[in-house]
Amino acid sequence: MNRIVTISILLFLFCFQVEAQKTEFKNFSQQDEHTFLIETSIGFYEFNFINREVLQVRFLENKLESLPESHAVELPKSKSSIEVKTNENTLEFFQYGLAVEIQKQPFAIRYVYKGEELLQHKNGFSTETVKVDFKIDENETLMGGGARALGMNRRGHQLPLYNRAHYGYETRSEQMNFALPIVFSSKKYLLHFDNPTTGNLDLDSQFNNTITYEATSGAKRFQLIAADDWETILQNYTALTGKQPLPARWTLGNFASRFGYHSQDETEMTVAKFKEEQIPLDAVILDLYWFGNEVMGTMGNLEFEKDSFPNPERMMKRLKDQGVKTVLITEPFMLKTSHRWEEAVQADILVKDSTGNAATYDFFFGNTALIDVFDPKAKDWFWNIYKGLKEQGATGWWGDLGEPEVHPAHLIHYDDQKANEVHNIYGTEWAKIIFENYQNEFPEERPFILMRAGYSGAQKYGMMPWSGDVNRTWGGFQSQAEISLQMGMQGLGYMHSDLGGFAGDLLDDELYVRWLQYGVFQPIYRPHAQEDVAAEPVFRSDYAKNLAKKAIELRYQLLPYNYHLAFENSTKGIPLMRPLFMEEPDHFELYNISQTYLWGNDFLVSPVLEAEQSQKKVYFPSTNNWFDFYTDEQFEGGQFNYIETNKENIPTFVRAGAFIPLAEIHQTTEDYTFNNLNFKYYFDETVETSQRSFYNDDGQTANAFENRNYEMLHLNFEHFEEVSELQIEHEVKENFNSDLEEIHLELINWKKRPISIMYNGQPVSYEYKNYTLLIKNISIQEGKKQLLIRH
Structure with a gap:
């Protein structure tokens, strides 16, 4: 047995030596206490240890080479202290966590975590192209690459790193709107290739246990993250690429949306219908008809079409007075038939061709040019459009076609950047314009930015991604959870779908209802579709409308739970799904x-x-x-x-020992208060102690948590043989005014009527029926309280 193992190891080492023998180790130097440089015959490997779980690796052709600045990553100050171990043929940079092992002859690099190998370089970095490959284990599951519909295990696929829309996809889509250069593995590591240029990510498509990353140009650089659990990996990844700011509370409510509302009257009639049917609603989205009567030829107008929207200011104010926000679609394309074409040309804000003129080309909507979101002039011009629409009453922004959908390779962006160099970061840069200008000019507000394309780290600009033009079929529906789960693990925790499906004219009430029931448990609740079949529940059959209403009401009941998930995402980077x-x-x-x-x-x-x-x-x-x-x-x-x-x-279950807060149902989140909540506690004798916290603020002010403008309700339940104790702590920060006065407690699966219940030393009344113990009107003030239940 030992002989067989030895032969296998020797064969493996022989194969590895053949592949690695082109590179020779020369020397190593220590740049500082956490950065090390390995000199080889083809260039330099720089290892920068950020902490026990995070390592950045760069390849430099010479020691003084300056790599392009990262568009996604901002390295924090290192917290690592590395021990160097060396002998005649090995070199190890060691800590209790991620470590690097170097074999000098033949040259080889291995990455290990707590002594266990994660992966190793196969041929190392190429000196001829931007390319690096790794040898991996035979059985590990590989995921990532952004938004795809391929199944959770994406091993065996070569993934194009080029953002591209896929109209009408169903259960399979190899290329979609977010092509992220990320791999994460069942071995609990994440690789981020920190380079936005277009390329390919090969997840062992040749079935030779190899990951290969290749780009058309750019930096030879990646970050490796490993930990014992995925929460720690995600916290580290979002510490590098940025965390999603907490959105406004209304964005967790229900949206009315379709392609699209043709007029002011139609928009207001639709909102009125929701109120008539008593179906909660927080926003209405206007697709492209707000700036033109036709689909073709009007893109780029970016101003209300007065024939169909004669008084948008009054419309948006009336809607806002009802608690309904208006979200406007915008696109980055400027058609030559647009009212603003000459203005855009004179302002010099369009992407250019080789002659220095605005580059024009044909696509679905007409002959067009593209706004250059990398040009400071274009940034200011575009922002002034948004600012003017905001002054008219718009509350949120929908950025569509931001891959960009058609982006010829010959286009030249600001600072002589080629299309392939900036294609994948176009959507992120667009979101950044809106987000940073809000910070500068409306610092108290949380912007809503809905977009369908971007790059690693787009979440830090408040981007809410959606999964594109999915087909309105069961096949389209079946891929949606996969897409959201994968994207959440890559930092974009608000990935969601057009509820009910977008593309096509299939009228299927069962599919529609099931999709909307699923939507209760996805980050954004937004039915949206082509208008041949209504996307809004108020225009569906009584069967579909009534069941959809029930789902939407549950969504509003879960608002305190969902808002806390959003808070966790903003502080820890943990996805909602x-x-x-x-x-x-x-x-x-x-x-x-x-x-x-x-x-x-x-x-x-x-x-x-x-x-x-x-x-x-x-x-x-x-x-x-x-x-x-x-x-x-x-x-x-x-x-x-x-x-x-x-x-x-749909089948929905709650963890034993969980507290689930349920709010009253309101027509809009404007009427929501963090008070009178019904907390369901799911008692199980196997859970001896359980602690949950719930965050609340005013739902709209930016940086409320950072500015200590919030409250937290902490619930800690302990179960003993003769008594159970619930400790309630209401924490109110100095800049917050709380409305919380009382809560209700419902203990599920409580097997025996209590002997007594005391709250802060005083007896309280209760109801007990069908193994459920109900205690109403528990008074809450700031500080700690104690509820004792004697069995």
Whole structure:
């Protein structure tokens, strides 16, 4: 047995030496206590240790080479102290965490975490092109590459790194709007190739256990992150690329949207219909008809069409008075038939051709040029358009076609940048214009920026991505959770879909309802579609409308829970939708599952993805037992179960020991208060102690958390043989005025009527029925309180 192992190792080393023998080790030097330089016969490898979980690697052809500045990463000050171990043929940069092992002859580089190998260079960096490859394990699952519909395991695919729209996709799409140069693995590491230029990411498409990254130009640089759990990996990744700012509370409500509302009257009539049907609504989105009567020829007008929207200021004010915000679509294309064409040419804000003139070309909407969002003049010009529309009453922004959808390679951007060098960061730079100008001119506001294309780190500019023009079919629906889960693991936690599907004219009420029920547990709740079939529930059949209303009402009831998820994302980088493997990172079967996922920490959700599906196979994570959210039926963790479905809702479960706050249902979030919440506690004797916190602020002021303008409610439950204790702490920061006065507590699965219940030493009344203990009107003031339940 030992002889076989030895022969296998020797064969492996021989193969590796053949591939690596082109590079020779020469020397190493220490730049500072956490940065090391390896000199080889072809150039220099620089290893910069950021902390125990994060390492940056750069390749320099000479020691003084300056690489292009990163568009995604800002390195924090290092917290690492590295020990160097060296002998005749090996060199190790060691810490308790990520480490690098160098073999001098033949030259080889391995990356290890806590002594376990993660991956190793195969041929190292190429000196001829921007290319690097790695040898990986035979059985690891590979994910990433941005937004794709390929299944959770993307190993075996070569992924183009070029943002491109895919109209009408369903269960498979190899190339979409976010082509991110990121790989993450079931071995609990993440690789970010820090270069936005177009290229390819090959995830072992030749089945030779190799990852290859290749770009057309740019920096030879990557960051490697590894940890024991995915939460730590994501916190580190978003510390590098930026965290999503907390959005305004209204953005978690329901949107009315379609392609599109043709007039002011139609817009106001639609909003009125929601109020008439008592279906909650917080925003209406105007597609391209707001600036033109026709689809063709009007793009670039960027001003209200007065024939159909005669008084937009009055319309948007009337809507806002009802708690409904107006979101406007904008595009970066300037058609030659646009009212603003001459203005744009004179202002010199368009991308150029080789002669220095505005580069024009044909695409679907007409003959066009492209606004150069990298040019300071264009940034100012574009922002002034947004600022003027904001002064008219617009509240949010929808940036469409920002791949850019058609972007010829011969175009020359500001500072002589080629199209392929900036294509993938165009959408990010566009969002940055809006976000940074809000910071400068409206620093108290949180902007809403909906966009469908961008690059690593786009989340730090408040970008809310969506999954493009998905087909309005069951196949289109089936790919949506996968896309959101993958993107959330790559920093963009608000990836969501056009609820109900966008492309096509399929009228299928069952599909529509199931998609909207799923939407309760996705980051943005926005039904949207081509207008051949209504996207809004108020214009659907009674069957679809009534079930959609029920789903939307649940979305509003969950607002305190969802707002806390948004807060967690803004402070820790943890996505709202979470794959099951985050819960059990060493359960490798879970890396292939997207049809069941976690919504935050405490909900387990399994959408109904097939027509007339009567059963759903659901995995219950082993970390807890679980309760059916609608029936309170209990399920043991660590196993699969077949769950019967019903039309009223989708299979939804709550973690044992969880507190779930439910708010009153309001027509808009404008009427929401963090008061009178009903906290459901899911009691299970296996959970002896449970702690949850819930964040609240005014829902609109930027940087409320940083400026200590918020409150937190902390609930800590402990269960003992004779007594159970709930400690309640209400933390109110000095710059916040709280409305919280009382809460209600509902203990699920409480098996025995209590002997007594005391709150701060005083007896309180309660109701007990069907294993549910209900305690109403628990008074809350700032500070700590104690509720004792004697069994």
